[in-house]
Amino acid sequence: MAAFIAKQMIGSKLDSVKDIFEELAGDKKGGDEEEKVSAEDPELIEQRREEEERRRNKYAKMEAEREKVRKDIRDKYNIKKPEAQPQMVMPEVDNGLNRQKKSPAQLAIDPDEDDFNPVKMATDLFGSVKESLANIPFPWK
Numbered sequence: 001m002a003a004f005i006a007k008q009m010i011g012s013k014l015d016s017v018k019d020i021f022e023e024l025a026g027d028k029k030g031g032d033e034e035e036k037v038s039a040e041d042p043e044l045i046e047q048r049r050e051e052e053e054r055r056r057n058k059y060a061k062m063e064a065e066r067e068k069v070r071k072d073i074r075d076k077y078n079i080k081k082p083e084a085q086p087q088m089v090m091p092e093v094d095n096g097l098n099r100q101k102k103s104p105a106q107l108a109i110d111p112d113e114d115d116f117n118p119v120k121m122a123t124d125l126f127g128s129v130k131e132s133l134a135n136i137p138f139p140w141k
Helices: 002-025 029-039 041-076 104-109 118-134
Strands: none
Touching: none
C-alpha cells in the first residue's frame, strides 16, 4: 500500500522528467510513428486490402447460407418469395404552382377551362337527364 502511494506521488514527476529527456534525445512521439507508417505503407496497404477481401468473402458466404435457409423454409411452407416492391411513383398533380403561365393570346384562344361552375354543371346534367327521360317510352301514354 505504501509503495502505491509513493508511486502516485513521485511517478507523475518522474514521467515529466522522462518526457524532457526523450525530447532532448530526439525521440518525438509523432515523428517516429510517421516514419514507421511511411516505411511499411505498401505492406500495410496490401495487408489491409487482403483483410478486407477476406471479410467480404466471409460475409458473402454467410449471406449465401442465410438465403439457402430462407429458400428451404419457403419451400417447406409453400411461401412465395417476396418480390421487390416497386416504389410508388406519385402522380404529378397540376395545382397551378409549377404550371407555365398562359400568354394573353393563349387566354383568348382557350376559354376558361379551369373554371369550376357548379350551377352550369348542374344545368348541363339536368338537361342530359331530361333528354334521356324524354326518350323512354312510358306505358301510360
